[in-house]
Amino acid sequence: MYPAKFDYYRASSVQEAIQLLQEHEDAKLLAGGHSLIPAMKLRLAQPPALIDIGRIAELRGVTQDNGSIKVGALTVHADVAASDVLQSQCPLLAEAASNVGDRQVRHKGTIGGNLAHADPASDLPAAVLALGGTIHLLGPGGSRQVAAADFFLDLLATDLHEDEVLTAIEVPAISGKTGTAYLKFEHPASGYALCGAAAVVSLNDDGTCAGASLCFNGVTATPHNASAVAAALVGKTLDDATIDQAVNANLSIADPMGDMYASGPYRVEVAKTYAKRALKAARDRA
Amino acid sequence: MTEITVNVNGKSYTREIEPRMLLVHFIRDVLGLTGTNIGCETSVCGACTILMDGQAVKSCTQLAVQADGSDVTTIEGLASNGDLHPVQEGFWEKHGLQCGYCTPGMIMSGVDLLKNNPNPTEDEIRHGIEGNLCRCTGYHNIVKAIQYAAEKMQGGN
16 A cells, blocks of 8 residues: 655754745654555555654753753653653553553654644543643644643644644643553554543542543544533542542543444443543542 | 665665665565565554564555665574564464464564563563554463563573
């Protein structure tokens, strides 16, 4: 399976990539290529030009600054998963990245490419949403920052403009008694999420819930934020029965996706189970 | 056409290629190294696994231009001076193959796994080769083969 023909350009800086995007209509950015190349081989995508940003060193790596952590867009999943900074201060992102594909895929696939592609069955979108992450974008008009909650617009569609480059993902460092968990029910062959649950649970000193967040991959076209479940947990002592009841009473997912692997209603049932497991795991780690 | 230079198994190759050429076709069709197999072509089965700059990568999901300037190791580059790599030897000793189609990719993944985790548990081996499918379902002996290699590489046996 060969991709259709395209012109190939290699950008040595983000500015050059933006300039090339402006010069070549409908061009696509190539990072790790692990979403784009499969789509091109199936001729689902036939961009006339590819702009290879894969060698721009400034876009790679994890840095921390004043309670927040910035992950360069070209950081591959294996490096996100293995990052000491993320493992200790934002373990949810590391755990979600360790769930992407397999070890070969994690060696090449990038966090920026993953989020820009916005595959609903991927592992990272719900984690970034549950963390309240921010997407950094750079275009001809300068930089802008978009909250994860506003970034994912629809199936494979984001707020990233055609002449912009996604440069980094910013997530807050966890503080206090906070635990996180990402658990997924995956398709056994592809590893894609039929349902992936990302949970963040913060506890007060007396053990009651100070704050929570629960988001899903794989169930809806964009990552689903189960804010009603999270709200129902705040102030409560989180024993198993309380978590089960909060999920049963408050998890409502409109328009779940259905396909040949799993119907929409089935995914919602799986989401209930994984919500409970993820919230309990996050509580235990807090 | 684009000119790329790739170091494959210690030898540098400079070739003119179409940008759309996949790395696995460059390895097989341009360089004639047919040990690397093409399986599913959809980044799932791992038959095309090679090492790119020391890391296991699915060569059906990389463009050859992305490998420009890289060091690539294929199954042909593992043995040295006629001596099999310990992972190759493990597949021989433990009957780690049936039809053999997944074997080159499986071995490259095993090499990558042991480089990062020299003493893996059985569970870590099974998890580590999740990106490689054996259609004969011969995983049991594949795991034994990698365990054999781990022991040998740590000075056992």
